[in-house]
Amino acid sequence: MNTSLVLTLDMRRAKKDGSFPVIIRISHYNRSTSYSTGISVLEKDWDFDKKIIRKSYTGTSSVTRLNNFLIKQKVTATDIINLLKEEDKLRFMSITQLKNELTKKNQSHSFYVFTDKLIADFKETERFGNAKAYSTLLGVIKGFHTSKDLTFEELNYDFLNRFENYHLAKDNTYNGLAVYMRTIRAIYNKAIKTELIDKKHYPFDKYKIKTTPTEKRALSxxxxxxxxxxxxxxxxxxxxxxxxxxxxxxxxxxxxxxxxxxxxxxxxxxxxxxxxxxxxxxxxxxxxxxxxxxxxxxxxxxxxxxxxxxxxxxxxxxxxxxxxxxxxxxxxxxxxxxxxxxxxxxxxxxxxxxxxxxxxxxxxxxxxxxxxxxxxxxxxxxxxxxxxxxxxxxxxxxxxxxxxx
Structure with missing residues (x-):
């Protein structure tokens, strides 16, 4: 195959803390380029043979989850390349076009990236109430999910149940949880409508948003x-x-x-x-x-x-x-x-x-x-x-x- 992908450490671009970006290097018809996975580690924490982060890395609560995140990015990119090959498009693409295709798809699957874009759109159209609601939800999700990114595929039925348990364990109410869940559902629906994610991943067909009766609020x-x-x-x-x-x-x-x-x-x-x-x-x-x-x-x-x-x-x-x-x-x-x-x-x-x-x-x-x-x-x-x-x-x-x- 004339196109390949490799997870590696970009030793040319050291950050201020001495870490290096983990990248996906693309080789396509004897030309190469790369794009960042959004993760950076020190040289001592990268296994160059296995192409994974070593267990010595302390920048996350779960090295295994972080490696799975990197592998998932590579698998997603590989699936896109295979689909382009099946459609007989790959051989006509330049390496720049291929990179654009891979990074576009990679970003579109990020719940964080997509939600940030919606927040920016709300602010641009002066819908600040919506922007605040989405920002609040994003902050709560990031407090629960410690990885740097969250894909729509990861935001599945199991994720919602774990988030529910996390919310209730803090002595919060089902009605407060319902506000967050409706916002997540709205974001998911927008992503499906814009064809950024397939309907088959939609978790709310199985997960049902729960509420409890509230105290009657009408005065006599x-x-x-x-x-x-x-x-x-x-x-x-x-x-x-x-x-x-x-x-x-x-x-x-x-x-x-x-x-x-x-x-x-x-x-x-x-x-x-x-x-x-x-x-x-x-x-x-x-x-x-x-x-x-x-x-x-x-x-x-x-x-x-x-x-x-x-x-x-x-x-x-x-x-x-x-x-x-x-x-x-x-x-x-x-x-x-x-x-x-x-x-x-x-x-x-x-x-x-x-x-x-x-x-x-x-x-x-x-x-x-x-x-x-x-x-x-x-x-x-x-x-x-x-x-x-x-x-x-x-x-x-x-x-x-x-x-x-």
């Missing part, structure tokens, strides 16, 4: 009235907390991030009309008297481009997302204090207002289709899942109505 109308009637001076640290919660409830359960980015020009002719950041769906609803009283405090003496609520402080968009993240944490802490002041036993979070709005709408006999539109859901199924459980006190009232009279 009685508790919502407590917040509405709770009087606060505007110098009190809970003044904005109370207003944000009520405004969210009165604006169809508007999310905290959408409230943060809501600008004055979205309020006109007695209506609020804006595009939700998460789904890009347009909301358009009338301003009630109660909502108008809250908004009056925030909209006066502002330009159309100004934000309604004093949540975002900086000009650069990426920094504005960080402002929202920080403000949300403070908001959630203050909601706990507000609940104590109002003698509300339920745990308040930034999402409770949305659930409370949906539940109260249902209890006031508003049709499910209308609630779905108010919440901005794309289907009734989503709304049904959203409202799958009602508070116990409401269920008790329904049961009392069923007594034989």
């Amino acid at each position: 109308s009685k508790d919502i009235k407590k917040i509405l009637k709770f009087s606060l001076n505007e110098n009190n640290q809970l003044y904005h907390t109370r207003n944000y919660f009520l405004a969210s409830y009165l604006m169809c359960g508007m999310s905290f991030i959408d409230m943060a980015f809501l600008t004055i020009d979205k309020i006109k002719n007695g209506r609020v009309r804006y595009r939700r950041l998460k789904t890009s769906k347009i909301y358009d609803f009338v301003i009630s008297n109660q909502l108008e009283q809250i908004l009056e405090y925030y909209v006066s003496d502002k330009k159309n481009s100004d934000f309604v609520f004093p949540i975002i402080k900086r000009e650069e968009l990426e920094l504005q997302y960080k402002d929202v993240e920080w403000a949300r944490k403070t908001y959630n802490k203050n909601l706990i204090k507000l609940a104590e002041k109002c003698k509300i036993n339920s745990r308040l979070t930034s999402y409770v207002s949305r659930h409370s709005f949906a539940t109260e709408a249902l209890l006031n006999d508003i049709p499910l289709s209308a609630i779905s539109q108010m919440l901005g859901h794309s289907s009734l199924t989503t709304t049904q899942i959203y409202l799958k459980s009602l508070p116990n006190n409401i269920m008790d009232e329904y049961m009392n109505k069923m007594q034989i009279k």
